Amino acid sequence: MEYINNELHLGPKKKNLKSLTANYMRPIYVYDLDFIRMRFAAMSQALKNVRIFYAMKANPNPEVLRCLKEAGSGADVVSLGEIKRALENGFSPADIVYSGVGKTRHEITEALKLDIYQINVESLPELERIGQIAKEMGKKAAIALRLNPDIDIKTHPYIATGLRDNKFGMELSLVPELIRCLKSYAGSLELVGVSLHLGSQMLEFEGYKEALERLKKVFIALQKEFSSLQRFDFGGGLGIYYDRLDLAKEEAILKEYAEITLSSLQELNCDLQSEPGRWLLGHAGVLLTQVQYVKKTSEKTFVIVDAGMNHLIRPSLYEAEHLILPLDKKSEEGVFDIVGPICESSDFFAKDRKIAKVKEGDFLAVMDAGAYGYSMASSYNLQELPLEICI
Ligand SMILES: Cc1ncc(COP(=O)(O)O)c(C=O)c1O
Structure with a gap:
C-alpha cells in the first residue's frame, strides 16, 4: 500500500x-485479487512440483476461491460447509484435502460419496469411524495420517498445533495401532499420505526442520507396510509480518522454507503437498x-x-x-x-x-x-x- x-x-x-x-x-x-495471484505464483515457483491446497478457512470468499482455483490451487477444508463452498466455486472433489479433528459421521459419509482426494485423519477413533463407514458404503477412503511430532515452533499458544498437549494430529507412539487399524480395514481404507501441520505464523524453521526429520522416518517405515503411501503433506503455517510491510523479506523467508522442505523431503521420492492460508491472503x-x-x-x-x-x-x-x-x-x-x-x-x-x-x-x-x-x-x-x- x-x-x-x-x-x-x-x-x-x-x-x-x-x-x-x-x-x-x-x-x-x-481483497486484492491481483495480489493473491502474485503470492500464489511466488509460492508455486518456490515450492516447485508441490501441489498447493489453499487452506480456505483463512478466507472462503467465493471470488477469492475462484481466483485461486484458476491459479491452479486445490483446497484444504475442515468442514462439510467448506467442501460445499469449494465445490460451488469451481473445485472438484479431486482438488480437496479434508482436515479437522471433529469430522462427524454425516460429514465423512458425504466426503466419501464425493470421493474426496484425501482425508487427513486426526485420531484413531476417527480412522476406525472412516473405516466402518467406508465399509458400509462399499467405498475405499484415501487416507493421510496427520502426525503430531511434538515440536514447538514458538508461535502464539493459540495457533500452535504440533505439540503433544495440542488436540491436533496423532502421537508417533500410536503408529503401530494405526497400522493395525489400517490393515483390519484393508478393503475400505487406503493409506495414501502422511500429513503435518505445526501451527501458524511460522517465521523461523528450527522446529519445522526437526519435525520433517521425525516424520520422514515414520513415512519410510510406513511405506514398507503400505506401498500405496505416496504423498507427504507438509501443511501450512508460513508466517507474515503484521508490524511492517516487507514483502522482499517475506519472499526470502519463503525461499528458506522451500529449500528446507524440498531438500529434506526429496529422498522420499513421493508427491509433495502443502496447505498455506495466511501467506497467500494475509x-x-x-x-x-x-x-x-x-x-x-x-x-x-x-x-x-x-x-x-x-x-x-x-x-x-x-x-x-x-x-x-x-x-x-x-x-x-x-x-x-x-x-x-x-x-x-x-x-x-x-x-x-x-x-x-x-x-x-x-x-x-x-x-x-x-x-x-x-x-x-x-x-x-x-x-x-x-x-x-x-x-
Ligand atoms: C490443517 C491446517 N492446514 C493449514 C492451515 C493453514 O495455516 P496458515 O494459514 O497459517 O498457512 C491450518 C490453519 O489453521 C490448518 O489447521
Missing part, C-alpha cells in the same frame, strides 16, 4: 481505497472502518470505530497487532486506543498506539486483514457482518 496525493492506495494496481467509501454503510473487507485484504467518536477520559483517548472484535477478532484473540492507517494522510499524530462498539473490554484493535490524529467521520484501514478476518467474523451484539469487496 502507499499514499498517492495523500490518499491510501492498495495493491499492485494501486486502488484508491477512499473511492470504496462513497456509499459507506458498514465496515468493508477489501496482506491481500484490509478492513475499512469509520471513526464514530473520539472519547477522552482522564487516562486515555479512545478512537471508537464501527468495526469491532466481531468483525476482526485477531487482536482480541491472539494479541495480534495490525497496522492501522487513515485513508486520508494526516500531518499530526496522537496516542490512542482504537476500539469497537462491542460490549467487551477485549474489543480493541490497538492499545496506546501512535497513529494519525483522526476525527469523527474519518476512515481507517486495518491492514493485513485478508486472512482469518471475515472467516472468523460473527454477529455478536447483533451487529451486521461486514461487507466484502474484491478488486
